[in-house]
Amino acid sequence: MIKMERELQIRNQYGIHARPAALIVGIASRCDGEVLVVKGKDDAVSAKSIMGLITLEASRGTILTFIIEDSVANAEQILDELEELLHVRKFDDQEL
Amino acid sequence: MPVYVRRIVRFLSDGKHKLRFFYLDILRGIYTMSENLNAISVDNLFFNGKDLLGLEIGAGSKGLDKQILEATINRPGLGLTGFYTNFAPKRVQLIGLAEYSYLGSLTESERLDSLRNLFLQHIPCLVFSRGHEVYPEVISLAEEFETPVFVVDMETKLFINKATIILENLMAPHKKVHGTMVEIHGIGVLIEGIPGVGKSEAALGLIKKGHALVSDDTTQLRRDSSGKIIAAPVNITRYHMEIRGLGIIHVPSVFGVSSIRGEKKLDFVATLRPQGEEDEHNRCGTMQFTKTLLGVDVKRVYIPVAPGRDVVNILETAALDFKLKTLGHDAVKELDERVIRLMSGGSLDGND
Numbered sequence: 001m002i003k004m005e006r007e008l009q010i011r012n013q014y015g016i017h018a019r020p021a022a023l024i025v026g027i028a029s030r031c032d033g034e035v036l037v038v039k040g041k042d043d044a045v046s047a048k049s050i051m052g053l054i055t056l057e058a059s060r061g062t063i064l065t066f067i068i069e070d071s072v073a074n075a076e077q078i079l080d081e082l083e084e085l086l087h088v089r090k091f092d093d094q095e096l
Numbered sequence: 097m098p099v100y101v102r103r104i105v106r107f108l109s110d111g112k113h114k115l116r117f118f119y120l121d122i123l124r125g126i127y128t129m130s131e132n133l134n135a136i137s138v139d140n141l142f143f144n145g146k147d148l149l150g151l152e153i154g155a156g157s158k159g160l161d162k163q164i165l166e167a168t169i170n171r172p173g174l175g176l177t178g179f180y181t182n183f184a185p186k187r188v189q190l191i192g193l194a195e196y197s198y199l200g201s202l203t204e205s206e207r208l209d210s211l212r213n214l215f216l217q218h219i220p221c222l223v224f225s226r227g228h229e230v231y232p233e234v235i236s237l238a239e240e241f242e243t244p245v246f247v248v249d250m251e252t253k254l255f256i257n258k259a260t261i262i263l264e265n266l267m268a269p270h271k272k273v274h275g276t277m278v279e280i281h282g283i284g285v286l287i288e289g290i291p292g293v294g295k296s297e298a299a300l301g302l303i304k305k306g307h308a309l310v311s312d313d314t315t316q317l318r319r320d321s322s323g324k325i326i327a328a329p330v331n332i333t334r335y336h337m338e339i340r341g342l343g344i345i346h347v348p349s350v351f352g353v354s355s356i357r358g359e360k361k362l363d364f365v366a367t368l369r370p371q372g373e374e375d376e377h378n379r380c381g382t383m384q385f386t387k388t389l390l391g392v393d394v395k396r397v398y399i400p401v402a403p404g405r406d407v408v409n410i411l412e413t414a415a416l417d418f419k420l421k422t423l424g425h426d427a428v429k430e431l432d433e434r435v436i437r438l439m440s441g442g443s444l445d446g447n448d
Binding site for chain 2: 005048
């Protein structure tokens with residue numbers, strides 16, 4: 001089973017708290033397959049779970065790896081949207 | 097997974113080499129083997145044991161990244177006399193009253209030699225119990241060998257007991273899983289299933305019926321030394337739940353403290369899945385399923401979810417049935433025996 005992976009960095013001020021988690025879930029839920037997120041050596045959590053994402057304790061600067069199985073039709077599109085959310089929109093956070 | 101391993105995996109996955117799956121398997125094997133070494137750093141023990149054990153660092157803080165490879169405490173005893181055959185250097189080393197008195201009976205140069213030999217064994221760290229003052233030689237050796245030295249006020253035996261429990265918990269194999277853990281009539285149930293199948297809603301229903309939540313959606317499992325699996329919430333999201341349509345709720349604030357539990361032994365896994373063909377194969381419940389978690393086979397039941405099916409009620413009954421089976425009462429088997437008895441000319445109450 002080959003998996004598509006993308007490493008993305010958290011660039012907003014407070015990292016993944018409740019609202020950013022909900023934004024990730026919003027995108028991941030549209031994926032036809034499972035979306036996993038890994039931080040460092042920790043166990044993977046589901047990107048479709050707000051609770052799971054919060055337990056990553058991902059603060060600003062953290063690198064997360066998003067993993068989707070290759071066979072999933074819209075894998076590429078979901079990863080692109082996640083990249084835009086984390087790198088370009090930065091969770092729509094207001095910079096202080 | 098370290099970055100370099102991931103790069104090799106990506107390089108192999110992208111390539112067209114004939115043997116790429118073979119190499120990938122080997123790589124995965126090596127990686128899992130190295131991961132299974134459940135070592136913890138001295139820093140980790142210090143961080144987690146600071147309050148419970150009253151550990152205070154005396155010297156050698158540069159060596160806090162040293163690894164403890166065995167979850168137990170060793171008293172060097174004989175080692176201090178120079179006898180190091182079958183010595184256990186992978187463990188936390190403890191200088192209790194006996195070792196301390198022995199070291200005190202030596203001359204300064206003998207003591208330095210004895211302690212230097214101990215540090216030469218590549219020990220992870222050294223602890224002085226009963227608040228004993230650390231010998232100045234120890235401080236210089238700790239800095240030289242970059243090995244942390246701690247002092248605790250506790251009595252030796254008390255420290256051994258408490259520290260062993262902490263080490264075992266820290267070093268136990270653990271895993272974060274996607275699932276909601278509840279306690280139903282004293283039975284620990286992990287509810288799992290694809291996102292949106294209704295895990296949290298089922299847990300909510302159970303809480304309303306007086307059962308307790310351990311953790312919602314993401315559960316931390318660990319295997320204790322007796323091989324039991326213990327489920328606990330992940331600290332940061334402890335006792336919070338996410339319910340579609342409501343958002344995040346804090347369970348004990350809404351339902352009271354009796355609605356939560358700190359941790360719970362896992363008895364069985366309940367997998368919720370949309371009702372389908374496969375559910376027709378096990379109408380009697382004679383088929384037994386298991387799920388392997390942290391190397392332990394845990395009993396598993398599949399619960400089909402469909403409009404009009406009361407999942408909460410089914411989960412509650414599944415837990416009660418599990419309890420009954422552990423008491424040696426198996427409904428399918430007993431019904432079957434009754435039927436067979438009747439067919440072979442006996443009567444229902446068992447008298448021929």
